[in-house]
Amino acid sequence: MELIINMGLLSMLAMTAIAIVRIKDLFAVAMLAGIYGLISASFFVMMDAVDVAFTEASVGAGISTLLMLTTLAITGRFEKADKKSRTRFALPLVLLTGALLIYGTLDMPSFGAADSPVQEHVAPRYLNDSAQEIGIPNVVTSVLASYRAFDTFGEVIVIFTAGVGVLALLMRTDLPPISSVKNTASMEEHMVLRIVAKMLIPLILLFGLYVQFHGEYGPGGGFQAGVIFASAFFLYAMLYGMNAARKVIDSSLVQVLAALGVLIYGTTGVVAMLSGKNFLDYSVFSEDPVHAQHLGILFIELGVGLTVATVMIIIFFTFSGRSQVEGERD
Template sequence: MELLVDIALLSMLVATAVSLILVRGLVASIMLTSIYGLLSASFFVTMDAVDVAFTEAAVGAGVSPLLLLMTVALVGRVEQQPRKRHIAFPLLLVTVTGVLLIVGTLDMPPFGSADAPALQHVAPRYLQQSGEEIGIPNVVTSVLASYRAYDTLGEVLVIFTAGIAVILVLMLPGRRGSVPDDAGRQRPRNVVVNVVSKILIPFMLLFALYVQFHGEYGPGGGFQAGVIFASGIILYGLLYGLPSVCRVIPPPVVEALAALGVLLYALTGVLALLDGRPFLDYSVLATDPVTAQYLGITAIELGVGVTVASVIITIFYAFAAHLSEAQR
């Protein structure tokens, strides 16, 4: 049964990829990208990687196609036809890379095999002892937020840096941190969508908080909660306009929050340093080791969630500011 689902999903993925290559209209290809993201998310669910599926559904199928659509609204919706098409060299390059990748997979152990190298090294310890050492049921969260907290700090820093880079590249001169005004510009109102979204957005934000604080027990955590929270805010911004959403969460506040999240994460680590222990050793936080782990994981997951949500909202603001500037 699961095989049938896999075959159906994979063939839809292939069909989407092929039509992505063939299609010329940029809006159509963005929609296909979104479908690709949704299909990948479903695929992750069938592979029991629900944590990844959350993020993929929110970012791959929601936020990133939206940012692409906003870009297309700025630059025009038809891809320029190249005058002379050199197809031979790119085709050769792609074919060689593809063949190499397929050859590379031949050496891999079969999917799910117990003696795969990835399952030999530290994985058994994580799987068998995280229950006693960390005391939370979701092993993904234990690995991500405790055993590998240092790596996750790196990931959060990457996201933070990406947010800064987008602000630097897209910052409008002279309008740093200011809330745009919508004087005189009447947005087309859509009563049905506005009313329904007003009903649904609070539940989206509530669900994001649930994912944030339930991440130790079920699928979820800071990254997932952050993107879901940001999706809710972005939806609000799309329907009610940039000025309204900027009044709800002013851009300077979001930028400060993005930095604060990283700071919260790093300070949790520094607390351990002050006590003369290794960076991000949670045992300083409480006398009982399991309680200390719990506190530490909650703190850094909160930092991750705040940073991810703020960075995504910041990126949306940057794109939307350009769009409203162009429409002026």
């Protein structure tokens, strides 16, 4: 049964991808990309990767579709037809590469095998010893925030840098003051949506906090929580207009908070160094090693959640601010 669902989901993914190639209406492409994200999230649940599914559902199906649509509002909805000369070269090249890669998969270990090379090395150690060493049930969080915290630090910095990059490319310093422009929300006339959303926003924020602080016991953690927390602000901006949202969110404060998240993460590591241990060695925080791990993971996840949430807010509001200015110019 599981196998049939697995194959069904994968076939749906392939069909969605083929539809994306053929459709020239970029609005439909953005929607299909959202569907693609949702199907792959379902696939990740089937593969026991609940944390990954959680992230993909909120990022792949939610935020990336939203960003794509905001971009399309500026760049236009339809693309030109393909040029024949290009497809003539591309198709054989792609087919050849694909054939070689599929030939390469013939040596891969069979799907679901317990004795494949991936399952040896460090994975058994994480599964067997993390209960004693870290003392939290979610092994993914143990690995993310403790065993491989240095990797995660690098990733948080990449996210922060991307946020800075988007700001550098698109930030307008000449936005008119809030009071002088008319507040235009794309869904202003939908009364039911507005009221339902108003009731949902506190719940979304609360759920974000739950995911943040419950990540050690169930699926979740800073990355997912940050995205969920940010989505509440997107919802508000879409239903009540950018100006109303700009009153709620002070953009310079958000920028400071994004940097603060990285700073919390880095400081956690440096404090360990100043106490004579290695970078990100949590044992300095408490006498009891397991308790020290808990504290370290709490700080790290806080830094991650803060940076992810604020960078997502920065990205969305910078894009929407740009399209608002574009709209007024037309």
